[in-house]
Amino acid sequence: MTRRAVFAGWWVVAGAFLCMLTGYAVAYSFAAFFGALESEFGARRGEISLVFSISAFLYFLLGFPAGLIADRTGPRPVVVGGLLLIALGLVAAAQADTLWQVYAGYGLGVGLGIGFSYVPSVAAVQRWFVRRRGTASGIAVAGIGVGTLVGAPVAHWLIAAIGWRHTYLVLAAVAVAGALLSGWLVRPGPERYGLTPDGDPPLPSGASTMPAGLGLGEAVRSGPFWSIYAGALLMSFGLFVPFVHLAPYASDVGLGEGFGVLLIVLLGVGSTVGRFLFASVTGWIGRRLSFALMYVGAAAMLVLWSQSTSAPALVAFALLFGAFYGGFVAIAPSLAADYFGGRALGSVIGALYSGVAFGALLGSPVAGYAYDFFQSYTGAILAGAALCLVSFAITLAMPEPARWLAARRPGP
Template structure:
């Protein structure tokens, strides 16, 4: 009983992958101003770089998830992290905004897409009783990455310029991400264990029903409702990651403090993933998922009226908490409903909803700003989207006999 349970090594690997992958992606806000300056691009067109990357890293899970179920998460994650590094390095050499689209959008987008769903899917198989906690710890890498990487990027831009900053980040992403991916393992049974480190005979009884096929899962009311809720919510949820720093600069907040606001989202996100995942295990993951949508709407309401550093910091931390809780709890809810047989594939299909929202939301907010010179309407639209998502999720996750294993 005192032996180290290898499932926690899988969690650590997933943490490192999400730290490097999403941390690199969310540095983009620190690069908006220099990219605009050097390439003479509008805010909307620069925002589209992030939207393209986001569409790919959530949307590509529909391919990487089934491949991970078949070939194992480790191979996909190593490939993904090398692509992230290559994309950032190539972005450092870009001579036009279109080349940034290609290098950053395709490299980071496809790279995170290759690694994220396989890594998170692998974690789900290693845990039952502590699945919410383990999932929360794994994806807390996104929060810590958002806390650490944008200030690091801003410091590198200040010291070296944006090109060398991308070069340094690319090398770090490839070395740390690919190295930690080696610790991923798809199935505890390959290590002679059941989930949570239980003996195999105990785990075999608990796993009498191996889970839904992909075709069965996507036809259920629960999946359709979760898909719709995540699609609508995602139109607004990634707007702050691109536009909070430019918004702060527009309100005469200095660049270093503006980038700290993005770090504050990361701080809140880390707290949300660490704390709320474990609480959801004890109090019910479905109600917590609905509460995350409502919480994001409430925090965005602060952003509508905030014009100085401290109100914006309060918004950033609170938004991060609820955003982090959403990302932590969602894979565990999927596992609860549909089992482990095809969990990576099902999560991958579900995340295509987030991909569409990520593609449309931040870029639409940027183009809306170009027209109106205000972020008010995009923020109000984001609030409405989160509230609608909460209502849909509440209807979709009502108890029924349609999906066994729901909490």
């Protein structure tokens, strides 16, 4: 009796998982560096927040050109190059004498690196699966949750032991290792290898069962594209505020910096669980409605945060907000594939994520400057919740993918 080989698509999932774990462990370790950078450079919270926001702006904005390149060259060279850029940026940041050099090193290096590695890796997974797309995508993007889970506490421990500069160098070495491993595993679509999505038997003609889908221009001219774009853009203004400001918020309410780092870990725990939990829910109620519920759940959690000063309340916020954030990230690529197919999926996902870039750039610094001015985060947090509710309404108004695609087909 011969053993059946593991379907190659699962190795692509593993590569995408490692890629996202590496990139986002670095990105979401930022909260652990907040106090060290504030002390080193004598900077205000709005100025420190901008370091993270520059990187987040770039990695969402650059998903579009990265997707275009990967659609033409395959994902492997873009993924490897992106993670190596993260390493170079961290090495540069470790040598910084002024805050603007941290902007240039961490902000540009991490931003460019994730920008060129994330979308190609997540789009590669969508091409290898159709029936099991939700599960495969959920596993792959769980790398972001695990990265959030381990990045901040490991960085916090290293900073205490060897200082923030040497910690950046350690993370640079991790990024190089991630580039080698994920680059070895991530590969182009199954048709390149004479295979079909989900490991199904090939058709007699040898053709792929992956639907051709829409080109980028067709997708951009469609209503669902702009509905997803607008919803993600509005949500993003509040989405990244906890990843930057939750740790200093915990210190402000007397719970200490160590507890603040623990809250970032709990965001990662919730995010990891949410990616699997909500990816499974999509099979019962559909991806569009599931996606809409991520917005309303995030809004409710932001309202909870705005009223929370106790440890139990903040723990509940971190776990639940992380879960809804994780569900949002897990469902988005598969929802895009449902509407637009696999023909130009990398560039379509990249174009959709470009809207998130502007919220990521502005949300955390605005919250930081609001705190500097009002000595309170409450107004900024509640504004983020309100925008999430608008995103919820936009998504509810979208047609279901199957109904929308059926309406596009010419009649008999």
